[in-house]
Amino acid sequence: MFPFRITSRIWGKLAACELPTSLRSFVYGTYIKMFNVNLNEAEYTDLKYYKSLSEFFTRPLKEGARYISPSHCVSPCDGVVLNCGPADTDKIEQVKGVTYSLEEFLGENKWNKRKDDNYYSSLLTNKDNVLHQCIIYLAPGDYHRFHSPCDWTATFRRHFSGKLLSVNPWLARLIPGLFTINERAVxxxxxxxxxxxxxxVGATNVGSIEIYNDPELRTNTKGKRNRINEVDLRVDLKKGELFGQFNMGSTIILLFEAPKDFKFDMASGDKVLVGQALSAAAKEQAR
Structure with missing residues (x-):
């Protein structure tokens, strides 16, 4: 097996190295051309401002660069939708025709006191609701920070050390359960x-996942790959609030309970931006 985790750690160290000012315009300019980066929306457009590749990858946006919809739930990041829709069974689609296990992805339900023989049902607070999912892939040229998609309270975090395979859409079509294999912070x-x-979800060269309200989280560390770390939390988050950042492109997965008539206003392959309303119904409710 190719040592993805080791190469990701090496890449992370290289990306954090300070570049000579004289090289910054060339290095970042080359990256911009390769991955079609829109520098005009960045808070700092002078390439010499960014001391390292990591600083450039995680660049903040200028104020007003993204409109946060008044809808109840919005896109947490810029990227391409891999899949979205109802997740109404224990096996749900990562891309069309390729599935992953809900229980393997989230892990044992330790965050509530509801008991149910069925894992899926144990997640629901209202049995008339169903789960819905939205999987968004962040490409290397995208804005690498991600935000809270709604007003909610995070009460539990589970970190799976996992592997660091690429999460490029073409690989997601080839490997069932890819998101249950890779390192992830749930x-x-x-x-x-x-x-x-x-x-x-972590990926090759994206071993570093930083969550602003969870300084204890440590990703892509040495040790066995089957480690699981759990922490009880009490973090109230507001829609649009900064949540975390990736060192390069990766994936954000939302799994949430909502009424059966919740409909996404997007489809697989669509490009989305931070703050964009997730559903047509949400748009109507927000009016």
């Missing part, structure tokens, strides 16, 4: 309709 809590989870 945040679980509740929003207005009940259960809510937001997961940051």
């Amino acid at each position: 945040y679980v809590g509740e929003w207005k309709h009940g259960f809510f989870s937001m997961t940051a």
Whole structure:
């Protein structure tokens, strides 16, 4: 097996090295051309401002660069939708025709006192609701920070050390359960309709996942790959609030409870931006 985790750690150290000022325009300019980066929306457009590749990758946006919809739930990041829709069984789609296990992805339900023989049902606070999912892939040229998609309270975090395979869409079509294999930080809590989870999935060269309200999280560290670390939290998050950042492109997965008539206003392959309303119904409710 190719040592993805080791190469990701090496890449992370290289990306954090300070570049000579004389090289910054060339290095970042080359990256901009390769990955079609829109520098005009960045808070700092002078390439010499960014001391390292990591600083450039995680660049903040200028104020007003993203409109946060008044809808109840919005896109947490810029990226391409891999899949979205109802997740109404224990096996749900990562891309069309390729599935992953809900229980393997989230892990044992330790965050609530509801008991049910069925894992799926144990997540729901209202049995008339169903789970919905939205998987968004952040490409290397995208804005690398991600935000809270709604007003919610995170009460539990589970970190799976996992592997660091690429999460490029073409690989997601080839490897069933890719998101249950890779390193990931799962945040679980509740929003207005009940259960809510937001997961940051690591990938090759993206071993570093930083969560602003969780300084104890350490990703891509040495040790066995089957380690699981759990922490009880009590973090109230507001829609649009900064949540965390990736060192390069990766994936955000939302799994949440909502009424059966919740409909996404997007489809697989669509480009989305931070703050964009997730559903047509949400748009109507916000009016």
